Amino acid sequence: MTGIAYSRKFTAALLVLTLGAGASVGLLTPAFAATPASSCTTPTFPRSTTATAGTNPRHVLTADLDGDGDTDVVAANLDGNSVTVLLNSGDGSFAAATTYTTDSLPVAVGSGDVDGDGTADLLVSSLNGDSVAVYRGGSEQLSLLTTLTADGAYDASVADLDDDGTADIAVAAGGAGQVVTFTGSCS
Ligand SMILES: [Ca+2]
Ligand SMILES: [Ca+2]
Numbered sequence: 001m002t003g004i005a006y007s008r009k010f011t012a013a014l015l016v017l018t019l020g021a022g023a024s025v026g027l028l029t030p031a032f033a034a035t036p037a038s039s040c041t042t043p044t045f046p047r048s049t050t051a052t053a054g055t056n057p058r059h060v061l062t063a064d065l066d067g068d069g070d071t072d073v074v075a076a077n078l079d080g081n082s083v084t085v086l087l088n089s090g091d092g093s094f095a096a097a098t099t100y101t102t103d104s105l106p107v108a109v110g111s112g113d114v115d116g117d118g119t120a121d122l123l124v125s126s127l128n129g130d131s132v133a134v135y136r137g138g139s140e141q142l143s144l145l146t147t148l149t150a151d152g153a154y155d156a157s158v159a160d161l162d163d164d165g166t167a168d169i170a171v172a173a174g175g176a177g178q179v180v181t182f183t184g185s186c187s
């Protein structure tokens, strides 16, 4: 078996974070979801929705985390030790935010299909926690699959690095001045 089946739909969106306590995540959704960007001469991005996130959201990601075919939004709340997940209702509006507690200083979120089921999963890199938490997607409630240890974890990415058909994970370990890879296996 070669290759990894990644999520069906990772639609681009432009997001704006307003920093500070009680911060909000503003989502600017132009009507480009069904229109190729090349056909748009002058795109505009009026503010569409605003959702309350945790304390000091610093990084945001779009991916279909619940596997229902529409693109969801997740923000890493740096000083809230949490991530906020906004599930898309299918029309660019979002259900009530779900908060997941993380290790200390979650600085970045990433996604990829770590278990090969065709739906996106979530990676949360925690700088002070020296960890990358891997959450299984594919349903409205994400579940913690495993936690990787990396000194000063700053970012993580998913790819099949050894071409064995299972996803692997690369982590920028800022505290150690290293890039650490984790070889995926399936049991
Ligand atoms: Ca979705
Ligand atoms: Ca998956």
Ligand SMILES: [Ca+2]
Residues within 6 Å of the ligand: 159, 160, 161, 162, 163, 164, 165, 166, 167, 168, 183, 184
């Ligand atoms: Ca692999």
